[in-house]
């Protein structure tokens with residue numbers, strides 16, 4: 001198999017060019033996250049955890065969930081959490097449903113830092129906005145399929161998207177989408193990548 005980064009292969013093959021383009025976008029995210037982290041005197045993973053805590057339900061705000069979410073060990077996440085506690089950006093509260101576990105919450109200062117940090121990807125808005133609606137839908141659907149596949153292969157560990165949700169129904173050979181929980185058809189642009197109502201579909 002030829003490498004996606006072999007320029008002869010890349011220039012003759014659309015799939016390889018897409019893979020190489022996604023790598024560039026991933027690098028752009030790293031740069032944007034790094035710049036924001038420097039400004040806030042935090043590390044990139046500290047910033048990612050603050051942003052995650054800002055926007056997710058408390059049931060997901062535990063060391064175990066964060067470890068699964070970011071593909072890290074619990075020991076590594078615990079170290080990050082300790083540093084964020086020392087910086088007074090988060091605090092721990094005993095989980096009433098499981099006395100061995102703690103729920104992580106943002107402090108007042110943590111919330112305001114997380115809100116600023118969460119804008120780190122805004123440089124992407126204007127080029128994405130410039131793409132027309134139909135192309136955006138095709139792009140979104142393609143990306144969701146790639147993510148779904150990477151999750152099925154175990155490369156992406158956690159997903160809360162329609163395609164692997166128990167409430168999702170695909171109709172008309174995949175051309176129509178329906179959510180049984182919201183009881184409505186979903187246009188491609190309404191398919192969710194990280195849904196608060198998500199529940200995993202049973203795997204065979």
Ligand code: SF4
Nearest residue numbers: 162165167168179195
């Ligand atoms: S509950 Fe959320 S993730 Fe599940 S199908 Fe409905 S919109 Fe999609």
